[in-house]
Amino acid sequence: MGDKMRLLKLKDLICDLPKGPLDIYRKQARFDWKLLKLNLDGEEGVRFQNKLWSLIAKIPVFKKSNKPITLDESRRICMAQMHVLIENDIDPVYSGCWFNLLFQYEPSLPVKVGVAYGMVPNVIAGLGTEQHSDILDKLYSRKYLGCFALTEIAHGTNANGMRTTATYNVNTKSFHLHSPDFEAAKCWVGGLGKTATHAFVFAQLITPDGTNHGLHPFIVPVRDPDTFLSFPGVIVGDLGEKIGLNGVDNGFVMFDNYQIPRTYLLNRTANVTEDGQYVSSIKDKNKRLGASFGALSAGRISITSICSNYLNLAISIALRYCAVRKQFGPSENEEWPVIEYQAQQGRLFPHLASAYALKIFSQKYYETMSTFQINLINGVNRDKLHFEGIELHALSSAVKPLCSWITRDAIQDCRESCGGHGYLKMSRLGDIRSEHDANCTYEGENNVLIQQTSNWLLNQWSNVVNGKAAPSPLGTTDFLADSKRILQQKFSCTTIEETINPENLLFSFRWLICYYLKKTSEHVQNLKQKGYSHFMVRNDSQLFFARTLSLVYGEHAILKSFIECINQPIWRTKEYEVLRKLCSLFGSTTLEKRLADLYAGGYASTNSHIDDMLRQGIIMLCKDLVKDAVSLVDVLAPPDHIMNSPLGMADGNVYKHIEDRLFGDKENLERPTWWREITSKL
Numbered sequence: 001m002g003d004k005m006r007l008l009k010l011k012d013l014i015c016d017l018p019k020g021p022l023d024i025y026r027k028q029a030r031f032d033w034k035l036l037k038l039n040l041d042g043e044e045g046v047r048f049q050n051k052l053w054s055l056i057a058k059i060p061v062f063k064k065s066n067k068p069i070t071l072d073e074s075r076r077i078c079m080a081q082m083h084v085l086i087e088n089d090i091d092p093v094y095s096g097c098w099f100n101l102l103f104q105y106e107p108s109l110p111v112k113v114g115v116a117y118g119m120v121p122n123v124i125a126g127l128g129t130e131q132h133s134d135i136l137d138k139l140y141s142r143k144y145l146g147c148f149a150l151t152e153i154a155h156g157t158n159a160n161g162m163r164t165t166a167t168y169n170v171n172t173k174s175f176h177l178h179s180p181d182f183e184a185a186k187c188w189v190g191g192l193g194k195t196a197t198h199a200f201v202f203a204q205l206i207t208p209d210g211t212n213h214g215l216h217p218f219i220v221p222v223r224d225p226d227t228f229l230s231f232p233g234v235i236v237g238d239l240g241e242k243i244g245l246n247g248v249d250n251g252f253v254m255f256d257n258y259q260i261p262r263t264y265l266l267n268r269t270a271n272v273t274e275d276g277q278y279v280s281s282i283k284d285k286n287k288r289l290g291a292s293f294g295a296l297s298a299g300r301i302s303i304t305s306i307c308s309n310y311l312n313l314a315i316s317i318a319l320r321y322c323a324v325r326k327q328f329g330p331s332e333n334e335e336w337p338v339i340e341y342q343a344q345q346g347r348l349f350p351h352l353a354s355a356y357a358l359k360i361f362s363q364k365y366y367e368t369m370s371t372f373q374i375n376l377i378n379g380v381n382r383d384k385l386h387f388e389g390i391e392l393h394a395l396s397s398a399v400k401p402l403c404s405w406i407t408r409d410a411i412q413d414c415r416e417s418c419g420g421h422g423y424l425k426m427s428r429l430g431d432i433r434s435e436h437d438a439n440c441t442y443e444g445e446n447n448v449l450i451q452q453t454s455n456w457l458l459n460q461w462s463n464v465v466n467g468k469a470a471p472s473p474l475g476t477t478d479f480l481a482d483s484k485r486i487l488q489q490k491f492s493c494t495t496i497e498e499t500i501n502p503e504n505l506l507f508s509f510r511w512l513i514c515y516y517l518k519k520t521s522e523h524v525q526n527l528k529q530k531g532y533s534h535f536m537v538r539n540d541s542q543l544f545f546a547r548t549l550s551l552v553y554g555e556h557a558i559l560k561s562f563i564e565c566i567n568q569p570i571w572r573t574k575e576y577e578v579l580r581k582l583c584s585l586f587g588s589t590t591l592e593k594r595l596a597d598l599y600a601g602g603y604a605s606t607n608s609h610i611d612d613m614l615r616q617g618i619i620m621l622c623k624d625l626v627k628d629a630v631s632l633v634d635v636l637a638p639p640d641h642i643m644n645s646p647l648g649m650a651d652g653n654v655y656k657h658i659e660d661r662l663f664g665d666k667e668n669l670e671r672p673t674w675w676r677e678i679t680s681k682l
Contacts, residue, residue: 007458011034013038013047014034014038017650020651020652020653021323022323022324025323025626026631028270029627030577031575031628032574033631033635036038040359049098052098055090064644064659065417066233066426068154071241071246074108074246075193075195075247075248078106080411086093086117092118093118096366098432100308101638103435105638105642106568107310107435111190112247115148115191116191117140118167120146120148124219125377126373126376126377127266128219128267132219132266135198135219146198146200147190147192147200147251148189148190149199149201149253150202152164152184152185152186152187153182153183159217160215162202163204165178166201166204166265167204168204168208168272170208172259173261173262175261176258177218177395178257179255182359185252186199192250192253193239194251197225199220201220202386203215205265216265218264218265218266222253223236226446233256233257233258235253237251237253238252243434244431244435256465262274268281269281285286294625297369297392300370301399302369303400309412310407310436311410312359312431312645314429315351315414316638317347317648318415318418318429319630320649321418322344322418323630323652324652325418338417342622346618349629350586353585355636356562356582357561357582358403358406358558360560360562361403361557365399369392372388374387388474389491391472394457395474395476397494398550398631399557399558400443401446402554404436404439405440406441408440411429411433411436412433415429418484421647426646427645427646427647428643428645450551453554454520455538457513458524460472461483462476464480464481464483476646479510486510486511486514490602491508500585500588500621502586505587505591506559509552509587515601517604519601552594555590559590563583566580582625584617587616588614588621591614592611592614646660
């Protein structure tokens with residue numbers, strides 16, 4: 001009885017939804033959406049959401065305007081909102097992945113706060129030492145405002161090609177930062193355009209003997225915190241308006257032999273002595289880089305969580321709208337909600353499954369990354385950290401592109417599935433599309449980034465083939481030791497149910513990874529035998545080889561985390577059943593896109609009927625999920641004042657909300673101010 005009472009109290013944490021047209025589908029749902037939400041988000045997550053959404057509802061600075069605002073005003077509002085969040089203990093350090101829920105309200109805000117109070121302090125704590133504690137304290141106490149400066153005008157993803165230098169001068173005991181020309185200007189630095197006082201800068205470290213020791217991190221003062229004017233030797237500016245995220249002041253900076261103290265080098269893994277000697281606490285350069293890679297992977301892992309929140313928002317709007325919108329029907333007197341049509345189900349329900357897959361994956365690996373960073377700071381088991389850091393880097397380099405592309409395509413389908421009403425700005429789908437677009441580019445351009453995954457995978461394969469250890473502390477490639485047996489297996493399912501079984505789908509992905517590793521490795525060896533250089537081998541082994549390998553690896557990792565999640569004993573029977581269907585749908589629709597490889601590689605014979613069984617399974621799952629779809633998005637959707645879309649409000653009164661928006665703006669009912677120009681031409 002005690003557990004039952006506690007459960008009822010926990011359910012009271014989640015507000016009831018208003019009555020309306022969506023009730024028809026909510027009554028059909030075969031699970032309790034509140035209980036699923038509690039299990040999926042946990043009590044802590046639900047309480048955080050309540051705190052966050054309540055804060056936004058009651059503080060005037062968060063009130064949305066339906067009118068366009070200037071670029072300067074958008075930056076001012078974003079800063080004001082940022083201070084309110086920090087003052088109310090809403091920050092990326094203590095809020096974890098739940099902080100990214102803010103992307104459902106106003107994406108510029110979490111980007112700004114996340115960089116200043118999450119990314120910059122975390123990386124300084126991870127790569128700095130006690131001598132940086134004062135700067136760290138001032139960043140946390142808001143006396144300083146930080147930003148992250150890696151990319152340059154002429155170099156982005158290729159970090160080693162950066163041209164900003166930091167040359168140590170023995171006489172002044174300082175580093176001289178220098179940008180040789182505008183192409184070496186640090187750019188796309190979030191928060192730098194108007195507001196940052198300090199920048200986390202990567203520069204080529206050069207010792208007095210002229211040796212370039214490669215890219216190293218520095219903490220660099222760029223503006224006087226009292227006057228907000230740049231320091232002499234620093235040119236700082238704003239990049240101007242973007243296609244989205246305009247509350248973030250992205251900027252650029254150039255240095256003209258600008259001197260900073262020797263102690264501003266973040267020296268946890270490498271240092272320069274007062275007399276100009278380069279020393280490192282980790283002698284193995286690869287291990288030192290591995291730890292750094294792991295620290296910098298946090299942003300990419302966080303982007304998977306950001307993608308999840310954008311996707312949750314878009315699919316909630318689209319499915320709620322499609323459950324209300326009626327078009328055509330089996331008779332003149334009956335119209336069906338468009339959610340009932342097979343084509344619409346096949347269009348949206350796989351994205352609903354992806355929404356759950358990305359949510360589960362991003363929550364898990366956000367926690368994994370947080371633990372890694374804590375261990376990095378504490379110096380726990382550096383050998384293990386090396387391998388974990390490398391694997392996190394490889395994983396994040398695959399799933400960041402994969403999740404951003406999954407979300408990009410889903411948002412577009414959600415927009416189109418809402419027809420003309422989805423094209424209205426008030427639907428929010430256009431804004432969500434523009435704001436998400438940045439995820440495909442920052443923290444590494446997707447098509448370049450995934451090459452880093454394939455490099456690691458091919459190295460793992462080489463170790464396995466040659467009988468060497470291929471450490472995978474995260475377990476994303478632990479099956480490679482069994483690759484010989486896996487490649488000998490054939491698709492042998494004889495029913496639709498067997499084919500779409502999540503565990504069977506996961507094995508198919510493991511076969512695909514092994515197949516593409518073998519195929520890509522052989523292609524690489526063939527190019528080497530032909531005398532191709534290392535650069536050309538890498539360049540000419542991407543399309544249809546290494547690129548596909550990396551994406552399949554990412555797909556496998558997401559499906560694996562989904563299966564592991566639903567196999568935990570926390571789920572009630574009805575919750576487990578609906579989650580397993582979503583898991584099957586995610587795996588089936590993802591694998592269906594790889595049918596050509598399954599046939600070409602010999603895994604499936606022409607008589608196996610894998611194509612027909614997969615596709616019939618997808619149709620079957622989509623049809624079955626119609627009853628649960630609205631309640632499934634209720635689990636994901638934010639409250640109405642955050643949703644802020646007439647198409648996606650919880651009551652489902654779509655047309656009433658559109659009417660209120662149209663009639664609420666008096667300009668919609670007035671003649672234009674330039675009406676005389678029209679009459680003069682008539």
